[in-house]
Amino acid sequence: xxxxxxxxxxxRYCTDQRYSGPNGAEVAMDWWVWVIIVLVVxxxxxxxxxxxxxxRRRGGVIGLGDTGRNDSP
Amino acid sequence: xxxxxxxxxxxxxELTGRPVVTLAGELVAEIKDVIFxxxxxxxxxxxxxxxGLFSRSRKDALPWHxxxxxxxxxxxxxxxxxxxxxxxxxPRKQARKGDVLDDRVLTDNGRxxxxxxxxxxxxxxxLEVVGYxxxxxxxxxxxxxRVFIPLPDTVAxxxxxxxxxxxxxxxxxxxxxxxxxAVDAFRTRLREG
Numbered sequence: 463x464x465x466x467x468x469x470x471x472x473x474r475y476c477t478d479q480r481y482s483g484p485n486g487a488e489v490a491m492d493w494w495v496w497v498i499i500v501l502v503v504x505x506x507x508x509x510x511x512x513x514x515x516x517x518r519r520r521g522g523v524i525g526l527g528d529t530g531r532n533d534s535p
Numbered sequence: 536x537x538x539x540x541x542x543x544x545x546x547x548x549e550l551t552g553r554p555v556v557t558l559a560g561e562l563v564a565e566i567k568d569v570i571f572x573x574x575x576x577x578x579x580x581x582x583x584x585x586x587g588l589f590s591r592s593r594k595d596a597l598p599w600h601x602x603x604x605x606x607x608x609x610x611x612x613x614x615x616x617x618x619x620x621x622x623x624x625x626p627r628k629q630a631r632k633g634d635v636l637d638d639r640v641l642t643d644n645g646r647x648x649x650x651x652x653x654x655x656x657x658x659x660x661x662l663e664v665v666g667y668x669x670x671x672x673x674x675x676x677x678x679x680x681r682v683f684i685p686l687p688d689t690v691a692x693x694x695x696x697x698x699x700x701x702x703x704x705x706x707x708x709x710x711x712x713x714x715x716x717a718v719d720a721f722r723t724r725l726r727e728g
Contacts, residue, residue, distance in 0.1 A: 515589060518592070521547075521548060521550075521552070521569070522634035523571065523635050523653075523654040524568050524629060524633040524635070525573045525629075525635055525692060526573060526625060527572055527574055
């Protein structure tokens, strides 16, 4: 192997090490991480819908007549 | 209208979700809001929602005179023709701003008695508002506890606050069972001046 054919030391380092992201986290995530993310999003959305629906369905006690309340929209 | 043998006290929020059923047995809707008159405290009717968890509010309402019977488990109506459009019973602005739940209760001399968590109704010849259930403030000496405050015949409102006579603090009750007597005593006291 001539000196020209020999790989640059830095290039050999790159092939030896798997690439990591900026914080050291691997870019390719395992399948179960995606499952957890999807489940968390589903739980968050379900909770949000339940809270909104509960507020919409909540009953009130409404007084009729001159309330003295500010009637501006 | 169903005859009641003796006055019965109940919380307004107990009515929320109660099914409205025709005499033919058809489920029409569920009760959503309780509507009352500030003068006299009489119940004017109810707004409605469709049954089911993801249902919406309905655009029609049930006036008090359309009720055939108000039972523990259901409200009976002769048929759906007794329903009115909601804005005929309660103008939209009042429906948005007239809810007394979570309002503060102040005496006419400016003491904050607490926050309304429910409204107490009394059944007799009709159904009328006779008091508030409040989460008491420091002023009542039972901060954080729920107590019942009697109301005079006319419910006064100022801004976001509900005003009661200062004498009401002398008739505060801890339990609903004894609250009817407290209301009678309070109203007698007001009449006698």
